[in-house]
Amino acid sequence: MNRLILPFCILFLHACSSNQESNFAKIENFIQHHGITEPLSKFKKLIIINDKGTCIQCNNDFSKMISTNLNDKTTLFIISQDGTKVNISAFLDSKNSENLILDFKEEFSKLNIVDGCAIIEIKEESL
Secondary structure, three states, X not given: OHHHHHHHHHHHHHXXXXXXXXXXXXXXXXXXXXOOOOOHHHOOEEEEEOOOOOOHHHHHHHHHHHHHHOOOOOEEEEEXXXXXXXXXXXXXXOOOOOOEEEOOOOOOHHHOOOOOOEEEEOEOOEO
């Protein structure tokens, strides 16, 4: 029994001290990979539109309502779905916008930061 305590403690300390990437850093890497040259901290809000969650109609309503803010350059939009379930046509019309990422491969969803559509307030280097 005593032989197991030391390896368990070492394993526990290593797991606790492992340097996990923060959600802010994950998003910053994601946006840089998708061609956004501005730092994430330049934006005040991050809006994610996807087809996750239990209410597709809610996601559609959210997408339609939030699309009116596309001209707000302090807001970064990430569309993380292909448009088959949620209407993203307003965003497709603005696909060359500098505050919009069209993530048809749903790579953002794989980061496991949000479970559905979301508005995230950005404060300096944190969410």
